Amino acid sequence: MASPTVIVFGPTGNVARVAAITARKHGAQVVLAMRDPSKEINGIRHEENGYERVQADLTKPDTIREAVLKTGAKKAFIYQVHSSDHLKSSIEALKEAGIDFVVFMSSFTIVDAGGDLEAISPKEHIPYSHARVELSLLEVFGREHFVPIRSGSLATNLMMFNGQAVRNGHVSLWAPESTSDCISADDLGEVAGTVLVNGSDKKIIYLFGPEPLSQQKQIETVARVLQKDIKIDTISTEAEAVEAYKAKGLPEAVARLIAANLAQNTKSFAAREPQIYREGVSNVKEITGHPSTSFQDFVSSNSHLFQ
Incomplete structure (x- = not known):
């Protein structure tokens, strides 16, 4: 069976970097999509076997389309970044170029804002911005072809x-x-990279520190x-x-x-939403094999x- 090709956006960031390394450990060919492909990535050498660097910007759909078509990637890891249409055109570019599965780094704050993606107020900036991206993914890819990872607050x-x-x-x-x-970026990235390659039967993945x-x-x-x-x-x-x-x-x-x-x-x-919190802590071990750090x-x- 041929190794899957995945594209990871923003691999100089702590979470995406670990997602890329983890995806490679799971046997994937990994495309590192970067605004500047010459930048150093801790833990990934230039020209390292199994990795390919391409120029792409999540806010510029044409660069996304070109990167995916050039590399033949079928799965993508993305994160929230400010754009006027909440990444809608970028998500459409992923789909048009051949991506069939997306892992999105979302936020647990969606729950605190009521959980209804359509109803979250723009005044609640963090949950609103992540909810709009989730809605775009739902519209373009459908529930079966993307997974939002709603993480807690980073230890950093x-x-x-x-x-x-x-x-x-x-x-x-x-x-x-x-x-x-205080969830660690390494735990988030390891979960993201694992799900990117292997998929998940979960429609939403919550992740929290212990x-x-x-x-x-x-x-x-x-x-x-x-x-x-x-x-x-x-x-x-x-x-x-x-x-x-x-x-x-x-x-x-x-x-x-x-x-x-x-x-x-x-x-x-954990006190406000104990069931979701417990699920998020156990998800780390279930997916990575080790407890939340x-x-x-x-x-x-x-x-x-x-x-």
Whole structure:
């Protein structure tokens, strides 16, 4: 039986990179679709056997069509990226060029927004943007030919807003009790790459880390694992939090959204939706063969991110 050819978009990103490596381990020929094919990808050498690099941009349908036709790929991994039509034309290009199965990196926030893809308000930016892509995939490919992976919050999110402060040993937190599941990008990528090659009988795949942790507990875990002194202060008002996020380069609308979401997130998703959460934790082991990675183990394996 011939090896399947899959195309992975954005393989310089942490999740897509692992998805590509995992797909190759499962015997696929892997096309790495990149805006700049000359860029380095950690763990994949240039000209490495089983991989092919092509120039393509998820927001430019013509480049997608050309990449798929050139390589003969039949399966695709994609992720949400801003476009005026929520990737509708890009998804149509995938279909027209011969793709017959898509794995889409979606978001668990769709559940918090009510779960009805059509009804989610544009004001709820994260679930709305992912829901619109899922709707486009439903329309173009049909339910049997795509799988959304609705993941929890990445373990690296902590460093997105507090990275330098953690390294400096002094962190100011807004809503320190705000809780997330801290799933590792490696777990997400491994699931995505496995499903990309082997398919799945699940219509939606939820994925979560094994233990919900507050922001404060995450910082304390980093300090303990790295044996590092980290002072934690609390930002007292939402307005101050917005200004702090703006100072880190975020647009005001995004800063307000993040501050508001953190303030509302003191009850974990595991508590809000226990059945879906348990399913998401067990899915990691069911699909990869190993348990979902704990935040402590993630920090131990990625200490360079925190130092």
